[in-house]
Amino acid sequence: MKVLVVGKGGREHAIAWKLSQSKDIEKVFVAPGNDGISIENKCECVRIESIEEIINFVKNNNVDITIVGSEEYLANGIVDKFEESNLKIIGPNQKAALLESSKIFAKSFMKRHNVQTASFNTFVNLKDALEYSRKASYPLVIKSDGLAAGKGVFICNSYEDSSRAINELMKEEKFGESGKKIVVEQFLKGFEASVFLLMDGQNYKFFNVSKDHKKLLESDQGPNTGGMGAITPHPDIDEKLMKVIFQKIVNPTINGLKEEGLLYKGFLYIGLIIEEETPRTGSRKNTPNGVKDEPYVLEYNVRLGDPEAQSILYLLKSDFIDIINDMEKERINTTNIEFYDGFSLCLVLSSIGYPFSYTKGERITIKPGITSKIFYSGVKKDGENLLTDGGRVLSIVNKADTLEEVRNIVYDEAEKIHFESKYYRKDI
Structure with missing residues (x-):
């Protein structure tokens, strides 16, 4: 088989790498990809970006199936x-x-189908948004309506914070059209989780649940990023909590997709926050169903996450192309999916200044003897040298029986990779 992966980051590198391991795969094309991906066996980056160019390439090169990462x-x-x-x-x-x-x-979809989420208001007018935020209780969360590469979310603790965020989005158009409409929602305190489902247009299957780290700084401080690291499976999600997540989140979401004709062939990523207490009533230990932790949807993504994809696919034991084929043939509910025991951990190495301004063109050096897998995101070749070319430069992933063991391995090997403005979180 010939497969095409669409996108250029670490997620696409992980998808291409996992596909290339299958004996049924002859070639994995990645469009546009990056120079780090092209190092992989069976993988070739194709420097095309428009949808029309991609379609023509698929036709001309007899590509069997395309997987969209971006x-x-x-x-x-x-x-x-x-x-x-x-x-x-x-x-x-x-x-x-x-x-x-x-x-x-x-x-609006969550509200229509009783999917548990934070209360919210939407605004298309700057004056209305500022007036609402002037009277609001804090903290609150302001989000751009459209895509912003994971950076269009602002946690505001005061009117000063919210007015700054609203003006950046709606007046200064920091994210262009994406921020002209906004969502203002209740702030929920707890820990986050990323639930992944596989869908085939008729059926669905649970894939895995990861712990993402979206904030730039340790202890979940600083601005939002595209993700600074991930752990699979989520160390704080047990079977009891998963039952609640299915009852209040997954099942109503799938039913809503079916009712509205939106059930597609692909990946669904449900970003959750698990609220451990409510400010109004304290502990949830005494709720009628006896469950302390309460899940709420923060967002839907309609593809694999980055860096969660790197963590999940590294831990995946099954042949990934078999899963993809079963999605395409509408039989994902019968697929047997196996993962290795233990935990995988993905650590993102970024350039200082990300997610704002940062230096490009720094030489990357890697000491020999690294056992972790390196997935490249923002890199380019200059002769024999590999240079930084993005905010998130690369990620390193490994697996072990315990979380402590894999942490030790990954953090030890992060020190064997060097570029001048290297930065990474120390608490993944």
């Missing part, structure tokens, strides 16, 4: 255009992709 392509309707050409592709159509590309659409 949300921008999904939001721009790549799946619709592939289906018009009768080409096989894994991902949602443009309407279903609104679950990620529009926070307002997603929150």
